[in-house]
């Protein structure tokens with residue numbers, strides 16, 4: 001069991017490897033729910049990525065950890081071709097079902113760490129809410145090796161932050177304490193200025209010439225069913241045994257229904273990290 005003070009996937013990382021491996025495989029066990037409840041990215045975020053990495057017709061993209069295609073679809077719709085490397089077989093099967101009609105879509109099902117380097121380099125390597133699940137010792141350098149000189153690595157991470165939720169995250173903390181997912185009764189999401197930069201290993205990687213970061217704040221509203229469905233795909237909640245998980249979700253349902261008129265709003269800061277490979281490599 002985690003002794004969590006936050007509800008952020010990043011907090012489970014680099015803890016120890018077996019935990020990381022189990023958690024990163026957890027999404028595949030709920031592949032159908034993942035497809036149904038994990039929304040894609042807001043248009044502003046997609047537009048910013050497209051602009052930063054110059055993505056459009058003819059771009060050759062490698063995507064790491066596509067899930068069921070939340071980021072893949074808009075990339076394909078913008079005219080790019082996408083080679084996706086996905087760990088989970090069931091997630092990959094749904095991605096193929098969702099995206100198989102795009103002739104510019106291909107997928108390999110294996111960990112990115114084991115994926116053989118391609119003969120022809122890519123313009124862009126991209127990873128949405130997945131880069132932190134890749135071995136931090138190799139993820140930046142291996143991404144660089146798959147890129148053409150001047151190509152770009154783009155990693156996106158949605159931070160959950162303090163927003164205008166009317167106190168929901170303070171109230172719902174009781175359920176996290178009760179069911180053993182938190183030890184901190186005073187936990188609250190961080191505010192935007194308290195966030196630290198993600199994926200700092202990219203800045204340390206000598207293969208990249210420059211690293212830019214861009215943040216976009218968005219509040220998204222969920223019905224109770226959407227929110228409970230989303231929690232069923234949360235890697236932290238998936239660490240609970242079934243009775244504990246159902247207990248927590250029942251308490252959350254009661255809280256949303258009794259005090260929040262059946263809806264929850266959640267504020268995210270999407271951090272986009274964009275690193276340009278050195279031209280001479």
Ligand SMILES: C[S@@+](CC[C@H](N)C(=O)[O-])C[C@H]1O[C@@H](n2cnc3c(N)ncnc32)[C@H](O)[C@@H]1O
Nearest residue numbers: 024065066067070086087088111112128130133
């Ligand atoms: C939180 S999900 C993000 C999915 C999707 N990109 C999105 O934005 O919703 C993380 C994804 O990374 C995949 N993943 C985790 N570790 C991986 C690895 N080592 N190689 C490839 N994919 C991996 C998981 O199976 C899952 O599909």
